Amino acid sequence: MKSKIITAEWILSSAEYPPIKQGAIVIEGDKIIDISSQEEILPKYPNYTIINLGNKLIFPGLVNAHTHVPMSVLRGIAEDLPLMTWLTKYIFPVEAHFKREWVYWGTKLSLIEMVKSGITLFCDMYLFEPEVIRATEEVGLKALLGEGLFDFPSPGYGPLEKGLQLTEELLQVFERHPKIRIAVSPHTLYTCSPETVKKCLKLVEKYSAPLHIHLAENSEEIKEIQKRYGKRPVELLNELGGLSSHLLAAHCVKLNVREIELFAKRGAKIAHCPESNLKLGSGIAPLPEFLKAGIIVGLGTDGPASNNDLDIFSEMKTAALLHKGLREDPTVVTAKEVFAMATEWGAKALFFNDTGKLLPGYQADLSALDLSQLSLQPDYNPLALVVYSAKAGLVSDVMVDGEFIMRNYQITTVREDYVRERIHEIKEEILLILRKNFTSIS
């Protein structure tokens, strides 16, 4: 068992505890066994290897609670358009021809970007999800992953039955995997019939698996479900038996008071994606009410085609600032709350209960901000630096399960230059498809 001590100028163990000046974390294998000041730790563990990160701020690895990582290959193809134009003229035509290979390389691109912004755990739903799994294992992140399921045939698996079969196979294969877990992932209530959702819920029950779905994202969805079924999406999902502690619902922009109460009562989780919700014109989720009700809320970037980055620092800041401004009250949604959302609550929302804090017994998943960067000075308040001042490019080191996957700004697990070359080629292939659809970049 490899044992080591990681030291740094500051360590932020979680939102609850004050930051530790001149801190030290003791790691045995993949687990944290002790954390305190260097003064206390170093004499206590005399034979451990010391890795001194220097003038850094160590914090729990960030959690991206909802995204579609392969969509990085579509970053920037169309901007500022009405949602239906964006989908029907750009996203859908390309997705209809989406290749297995694009998923693999797009995922690698996104994962490198996420590591560089301090993320150690994420949740994804897309096409060809086995390729996402393969890339995730290579880069070394943790993830809750699921093949997006639809009533109509998918380029990823063909007819729905094959998708359910794929999901079940993945649930079996990854049942005890240390880093990858599988979510049953019906896309939405307007692309999956009640019958499909029921089939999904059977898998959820059989494998005690998470259910990941887009829910109550915008007014159009509410209207469409009302029209089809005479009820609101949350009501429908509840009647189908989906509103349980297994649920991770992305967006939830349009939850009403009763629905918020129901989420809290059932222990259902929410992936809050403030920047995507703004950019697509979906609206602003009632985050202060989620928090007041005690719902477990994580922060997600959503796909990089509608954001256009995979930066949880930025989501923390946006989540904290938005409601202060809207309600004209600077005390609403605190830095501590959004930090918890980006770490421990995010981990819980993704059903990883052993990560998200740097405390004994937790997995050694952590990131380090480089405090020698002038934009992170002075260091009065390390937590405020993480939430309000940090940028994706200022993370120097990232560790997952006790192993560095980035060290001194260098990804250690995969080669960036290969990814760069392949993305360049894939871009040309995608431009060709858009041209065939008589569409130019907007």
Add this chain to the structure above:
Amino acid sequence: MKSKIITAEWILSSAEYPPIKQGAIVIEGDKIIDISSQEEILPKYPNYTIINLGNKLIFPGLVNAHTHVPMSVLRGIAEDLPLMTWLTKYIFPVEAHFKREWVYWGTKLSLIEMVKSGITLFCDMYLFEPEVIRATEEVGLKALLGEGLFDFPSPGYGPLEKGLQLTEELLQVFERHPKIRIAVSPHTLYTCSPETVKKCLKLVEKYSAPLHIHLAENSEEIKEIQKRYGKRPVELLNELGGLSSHLLAAHCVKLNVREIELFAKRGAKIAHCPESNLKLGSGIAPLPEFLKAGIIVGLGTDGPASNNDLDIFSEMKTAALLHKGLREDPTVVTAKEVFAMATEWGAKALFFNDTGKLLPGYQADLSALDLSQLSLQPDYNPLALVVYSAKAGLVSDVMVDGEFIMRNYQITTVREDYVRERIHEIKEEILLILRKNFTSIS
């Protein structure tokens, strides 16, 4: 006269023109004389030195239209507090003891941060502004600067008359300075009486100088001015003769329809600071209405104590996203509009009419994003990359008046390590003052 050609993978000359693939800019001295593709430019100027930036995206240097750069020494001292607590328990006690030296070093800290986020021009108002000027000249940025004027004595200059005198001296000294211009800068209408504003306006008229003031920032200001004078701030400033094309008004969160029309009619400019307005709970300025009315609007970070960074990329994204979400319409406030706000309109708002675009006749003020960074790939849409995906740490090169002030990620004009050391010492001095006021970091 030094002549050179700068080449790069992409050049974005302004919001109006499509980006140039494999672009080249021809610079003579401090001015751009030509811009086009390398194919066209290179044979036309055979004897010019070529500086190839490689896989970069060159764009006009960004403009930070409103800030208080020395306040970086206070970054993070207090967060998520009611405005009056924040001011009276933290900001004011420290500002009462603010030292000339802190201004110099705080400015250097902020300017290095701004250069690294691609900013070439900014507007500042604070105490001891001559120290801001000194640091700005050393780092090599352009700026519109002014000593903040108050009715009460300032640690910067003593009694008001001395402040007006200082302003007039600066106006004379910097009348023909290539990079530094001076603004008459009464702080607000609640810290400056109508008499003071009138004295300021005399200087504005005498020197045809800009007037920089905080205006209609929040509801408290509106109430306070209503209470004192029976009218709204814009009404009061208008009656005093301040609402002219010389005006650069920061914030303007609480402008009503009539006031927006008046701003447009008079050619008054606005520095829109969306993140600070959110964070301090001031509210959300009606940006779409400003743009519709044809007002010249720049983007500002406000002081780094209330933001907590000096990042115009982030302000662009926030400005674009906010109203899409609020109005549930993704077509509102486009990437092109916020890019114009961060470049040419910002420059106009600061009365620098010869910068903000990369076109013949304009000054050679430009920045370059490093496209080899995976978070800036693929490059379908360079403008969208700048607005929605770029981060402060991904700028590699910055040029002002034809000279690099950052080259290949290295600031060329000042040494960062000195700044780091002094900021560390200043932090300890400030902590001592807070402790004397029985206040701990919040």
